[in-house]
Amino acid sequence: MKTQTSILKVLFLFIVSSLFYISCSRENEFNDFAPVELERTGETEMFKSVGANEKESTISKTAQSTIKIIKNATLRMEVDDVVYATRVARDYAQRYEGYISDERMTTNTYRKENRFTIRIPQTHFDTLLDSISTLSKTIETKNITTVDVTEEYIDIQSRLQTKKEVKERYESILRSKAKTVEEVLQAEEKIRTLQEEIESAEGRLRYMSNKISYSTIQIDVYQELPVIEEPIDKGPSFLTEIKESLQIGLSVLKVLVLILFRIWPILIIGTGILIYYRKRKSKRLK
Structure with a gap:
């Protein structure tokens, strides 16, 4: 009978110790993860005001x-x-x-x-x-x-x-x-x-x-x-220079003819004055 009572006491103490150990473990686990949960949900002291x-x-x-x-x-x-x-x-x-x-x-x-x-x-x-x-x-x-x-x-x-x-x-x-x-x-x-x-x-x-x-x-x-490649410029040939010279001469002659046609009234008046003075001079010599 005493043996059975001792066994029951030991079992009772073992069960109580186990429950106490499990309770402490769960509390520590909760404490470890509590800050993480608060931080995830934003329930920290830094969010007390509207601006925060x-x-x-x-x-x-x-x-x-x-x-x-x-x-x-x-x-x-x-x-x-x-x-x-x-x-x-x-x-x-x-x-x-x-x-x-x-x-x-x-x-x-x-x-x-x-x-x-x-x-x-x-x-x-x-x-x-x-x-x-x-x-x-x-x-x-x-x-x-x-x-x-x-x-x-x-x-x-x-x-x-x-x-x-x-x-x-x-x-x-x-x-x-x-x-x-x-x-x-x-x-x-x-x-x-x-x-x-x-x-x-x-x-x-x-x-x-x-x-x-x-x-x-x-x-x-x-x-x-x-x-x-750009062709090398050797300058104009002799025939080309002759052609250019003739063209220049013709251009000058053309300009002179045009000038004469433009001043023909002056030429006529000048010629008339010259003839008049020559006749007058010949009369004086006679």
Whole structure:
């Protein structure tokens, strides 16, 4: 009987000790993870005021959101025909829902070159770039850059939403709680400032969305032109000089004849005066 009582006591102590140990373990586990849960839900002391809500962390939202990447490329290549390559590249861009945003063509004695920029949906970026590369005779340079703007994009989105909520609160205060002129002016000033920040954030988001949705490819195509040797100038031949001299003489004679025809009244008057003086002089001598 005593043996059974001892065994029961031992079992009772063992069960009590086990329950106490499990309880302590769970409490420690809860204490370890409690700050993480508070931080995820935003229930920390730094969010006590309306303005402090703008500092909310966006790490968990970033992990759950779609990656935002801005993808661009530059391509410089030699082609057989610049005009043909440009036309085909434009056709490729239109086929993949893109467009040429700007274009500049230059031509000199030795080279014809065209620089143009294509905006293309990011989903067709690689396909278009590979298609245009096939037009090359030689690819001189080809660079692709990618910029991950996911964190910045989500951060701006989160701050924008927070500012809109804060603005709504100030508008509610202005409608129902502002009693004095000073309180009204303060609320209106806060609303005006928040509206400017909201418009700025929305503009930044639109710009980033455009850059993310449409990639930019800058393409330089050039064509080497054949060098044409200019003939060496040996000067005019002897017969050519004679012809030129005759032409000059005829030109001078023509000018003199025209001058005589233009001053014929003066010549007639002068001749008449000369004859008159000669006759008068001959009469005096007689």
